[in-house]
Amino acid sequence: xxxFQYGKPASLEQAAAFLGPGDPNVFxxxxxxxxxxxxKEGLVEPAVVIDLKAVPGLAYIKKDKDGVAIGALTxxxxxxxxxxxxxxxxxxxxxxAVVASPQLRNVGTVGGNLCQRPRCWYYRDARIVCNKKGxxxxxxxxxxNKYHAVFAGGLCxxxxxxxxxxxxxxxxxxxxxxxxKGERTVPLAEFYMxxxxxxxxxNVLNGQEIxxxxxxxxxxxxxxxxYLKFIERGSWDFAVVSAAVKAVLSGxxxxxxxxxxxxxxxxxxxxxxxxxxxxxxxxxxxxxRQAAKSALKDASPLAENGYxxxxxxxxxxxxxxxxxK
Amino acid sequence: xxxxxxxxxxxxxxAFIQSVSGGAVGAGxxxxxxxxxxxxxxxxxxxxxxFEKKRISFTVNGRxxxxxxxxxxxxxxxxxxxxxxxxxxxxxxxxECGGCTVLLNGRTVYACHLLAVQADGADVLxxxxxxxxxxxxxxxxxxxxxxxxxxxxxxxGFLLASVGLLAKNKQPTFDEIRAGLAGNICRCGNYQKIxxxxxxxxxxxxxx
Numbered sequence: 001x002x003x004f005q006y007g008k009p010a011s012l013e014q015a016a017a018f019l020g021p022g023d024p025n026v027f028x029x030x031x032x033x034x035x036x037x038x039x040k041e042g043l044v045e046p047a048v049v050i051d052l053k054a055v056p057g058l059a060y061i062k063k064d065k066d067g068v069a070i071g072a073l074t075x076x077x078x079x080x081x082x083x084x085x086x087x088x089x090x091x092x093x094x095x096x097a098v099v100a101s102p103q104l105r106n107v108g109t110v111g112g113n114l115c116q117r118p119r120c121w122y123y124r125d126a127r128i129v130c131n132k133k134g135x136x137x138x139x140x141x142x143x144x145n146k147y148h149a150v151f152a153g154g155l156c157x158x159x160x161x162x163x164x165x166x167x168x169x170x171x172x173x174x175x176x177x178x179x180x181k182g183e184r185t186v187p188l189a190e191f192y193m194x195x196x197x198x199x200x201x202x203n204v205l206n207g208q209e210i211x212x213x214x215x216x217x218x219x220x221x222x223x224x225x226x227y228l229k230f231i232e233r234g235s236w237d238f239a240v241v242s243a244a245v246k247a248v249l250s251g252x253x254x255x256x257x258x259x260x261x262x263x264x265x266x267x268x269x270x271x272x273x274x275x276x277x278x279x280x281x282x283x284x285x286x287x288x289r290q291a292a293k294s295a296l297k298d299a300s301p302l303a304e305n306g307y308x309x310x311x312x313x314x315x316x317x318x319x320x321x322x323x324x325k
Numbered sequence: 326x327x328x329x330x331x332x333x334x335x336x337x338x339x340a341f342i343q344s345v346s347g348g349a350v351g352a353g354x355x356x357x358x359x360x361x362x363x364x365x366x367x368x369x370x371x372x373x374x375x376f377e378k379k380r381i382s383f384t385v386n387g388r389x390x391x392x393x394x395x396x397x398x399x400x401x402x403x404x405x406x407x408x409x410x411x412x413x414x415x416x417x418x419x420x421e422c423g424g425c426t427v428l429l430n431g432r433t434v435y436a437c438h439l440l441a442v443q444a445d446g447a448d449v450l451x452x453x454x455x456x457x458x459x460x461x462x463x464x465x466x467x468x469x470x471x472x473x474x475x476x477x478x479x480x481x482g483f484l485l486a487s488v489g490l491l492a493k494n495k496q497p498t499f500d501e502i503r504a505g506l507a508g509n510i511c512r513c514g515n516y517q518k519i520x521x522x523x524x525x526x527x528x529x530x531x532x533x
Contacts, residue, residue, distance in 0.1 A: 005375035006396035006442050018373040033420060036438055039397075040419060048375050049396060051443065077432070081493075101508025102486070104420060106432040107439060235507040 001039055004046045008054040012178055012212060015050050019208045020180040028052050028210055030073055030112030033104050038117060042126035043133075052210065053109065061085065067218040072111030072211045076164070077102070079110055089216060091225035091244050095167035098229050101236045111211040113164045114175065114191070115203060118266070119238050120148065120158030131155050131199045145302040147240065150309060151265035156195035157302065159263045160202060165192070166244035166260040166268045167227050168214060176213040177205065183212070192267035202266070222249050224283075224323040228315045229262070239263040241311045243319045247283060252324040254278050259292075259316060264299075264308060271295050274316065283324030289317035381445040385410065386454025394441040401425045401436035403444075404451060412452035412481045423509030426482035426489075427451045433489035433508070452481035455488065463529040464488050464522070473522030475513035483509050487523045495531055499524070 009015040019026060025047035029035045032051075038044045052058065058073035061082050068088070070079065079085060080096035099105055099113060122128045122139040129135035140148045140157040148157040169188045177184050191203050205211070225246035231237040242262035248255040257278050259271040277291035292313045299309055382391040385408060394403060401418075404410045404427070413436050416424030420438030427436045428450040455462040464487045467473065474480040483506065490497065490505035497505060502520045511519060 001397040003377060003395050003397045005377055006379060006440075007373045007375040008379075008442075008445075009373050014371065014373050032440060032443065033438060036399075036440070037419060050373070050375075053443070054445075101423070102489070102505060103423065103426060103433045103435045103508040104438075106429075107434050235510075 002045055004039075005048045007048060007050045009050060009052070010055070012052070012055055012058065012210060013180075015052060015055065016178050016180045016208070016210055018048075018050060019210070022206070022208045023047070024207060026050065030109030030115075031075065031104075031107035032112075033100070033108045034112060034116040041124060043117075043124065052111070058212070059109075065218070067216045070110055070214045070216070072109060072114075072213055074110045075106060076100075076108045076110065076113060077105040079164075080105060088219040089167075089171060089225065091167045091170055091227045091246055092164070092216070094227035095163040095229075095242075095244060098227070098231075098236075099163045110164060110214060113162050114168075114188070114211060114214070115205065116162060118156075118158035118202065119161045120156075123158055131195070132158065134200070141302065144304065146304040147263075148302055148305055149265045150299040150301040150305055150312075151269050152194050152196075153266065153300070153302070154195060155199040156266055158266055160192060160265065160267050161238045161263070162268070163227070163229060163239060163242060163262060166242060166262040167225075168216065169260045169268050169270070170225060170244040170246040170258040171216050171219075172258075173214050173216045175211050176215065177209045178212040179206075179209040181208075185215075188214070188268075189270070195266050220248055222255075223247070224249055226319045226322045228319040228322075230311055230315055241308050241315055243312070243315045245316070245319045245323065247278075247320070247323050249283060249323065252282050252284075254281055254283050254323075257283075257320070259320070261312060261316070264312060271316065273298070278320065283320055285317045285321030288320030289313055292316040379442050379445075381442055383444050383447045383449055385449045386451060396440060396442050398441045399437055400427070400429075400434075400439045400441045400444045400449070403441040404436060404449075410451050410453050413485075414478060414481060416478070421510075422479075423482045423486060424479055426485045426509060428485055428489055431489070431492060433486050435508075450485070450488075452484055455484060462488070464491065464526040467522040467526035467529065468519070471518050471522035471525055473515065473519045475511075475515045479509060479511045479513075483511065483519055487519075487526065490523065491527055491530055495527065497523070497527060 027046040028050045053073050058071045060071040062069045076096050076099045086093040122130050123132050131138050138156050149159050173188050174185050175191050227244045229239045229242040239262045244260045247257040257275050259274050261269045273295035274291040281287045296309050378393050378395055380393050413427050414424040416422045418437045420435040425436040426433050429447050486506050486509045502523045
């Protein structure tokens with residue numbers, strides 16, 4: 001590993017000021033579990049790494065009248081173990097609990113999880129210059145694509161790997177973003193960008209910005225949610241497919257529902273057609289399977305990942321079905 | 326985040342040719358090819374200071390350590406190569422197998438996948454610090470009693486992962502033990518006996 005310079009900021013504002021000039025060789029890190037992998041693999045060669053976790057006071061889970069505010073430097077383990085999150089936001093608790101391994105959850109942060117880079121094996125191979133790295137081709141499209149996207153591919157078929165992102169989007173969460181110019185708040189549903197907007201990056205951060213906090217609105221009394229993740233190994237892995245669902249129910253009837261899937265598109269993928277179809281229906285596996293089946297007709301699987309369609313159908317059905325129980 | 330990888334020969338050639346035709350960008354590539362270090366940024370009052378080497382201090386197994394670390398050094402490198410604590414093993418070196426598991430402030434971490442500078446001020450426990458004198462830690466004793474290892478290479482990592490798990494969960498179920506040790510791999514496949522050892526250790530620890 002080539003050496004780099006290391007900065008331990010006293011405040012997030014100080015870090016943001018350093019990012020002000022917009023130098024692409026300056027990287028911020030939370031726990032560093034993703035960035036360190038990228039450095040070791042030779043995907044990036046930072047001149048400077050800024051350690052945001054060294055900033056005091058940015059790891060918190062605070063309840064207030066609007067909901068809950070989660071500091072971006074909160075570890076995923078702390079999020080998974082928080083009793084308030086477990087009680088009010090089951091989908092977020094369940095998603096956090098299945099992120100990576102215990103060791104990585106103890107180090108990885110909420111902000112870092114939301115800003116991690118994709119796991120596509122062509123992207124992660126430093127010898128391959130694909131569209132995402134300034135090349136002129138997506139090697140997955142006609143290559144080995146078992147783990148790739150079935151929606152919204154094109155320039156890049158890598159899937160977005162975060163577990164927290166689908167859960168937080170299902171909960172209508174917002175990201176508070178800081179830069180030297182001030183703060184802005186972006187709904188997480190608009191935080192991620194498909195490759196057609198910018199294939200080189202996955203989110204709206206402009207290189208001078210830092211995710212400071214995530215805000216989740218107050219859970220309604222009759223709100224229920226769940227996260228299901230299918231992995232290939234028994235121990236831990238990135239999602240092959242996952243489904244975050246949140247519904248407002250009257251009895252077991254769905255008033256409205258959010259279904260956001262992971263592992264299926266370059267961004268967390270909302271299944272709006274299935275959501276529409278489930279309005280006014282009972283939250284049962286059968287109803288959800290039917291809604292998912294028809295919504296999944298829009299998918300465009302590649303040569304080796306057609307199996308994801310069936311998996312998705314089942315995982316959505318089971319997640320929605322669990323809400324009615 | 327937009328940076329072009331530079332490791333692949335054919336690619337850097339192409340990147341090189343492309344950027345030379347781009348003038349100013351080409352100069353950057355040339356300096357990088359010549360191995361020129363990034364120039365230090367000017368720092369004013371209140372501005373963030375960055376270091377190529379940083380003095381850090383932390384405790385390892387109760388002993389205070391002060392040393393100068395390069396930011397690129399991992400905690401595992403410092404433990405093994407500079408402090409000669411070779412209990413934590415370098416196996417995958419990419420935060421996946423658990424062979425290097427140590428406790429950082431009581432929590433399990435992959436020492437290979439954490440920068441030493443990130444451990445500044447922390448309390449680190451490695452397998453060398455588990456026993457008290459000649460008396461083995463209950464988890465160590467349980468691994469012996471239940472044959473919780475075969476070749477033994479993953480054992481230091483499993484021991485620390487188990488200690489970390491039992492610190493959080495005094496009475497784990499079988500499934501909780503499995504999930505708690507999910508971040509460690511035993512290539513001998515001795516999982517059943519490892520889980521049994523952790524269950525037995527939990528009982529001993531509960532009895533005090």
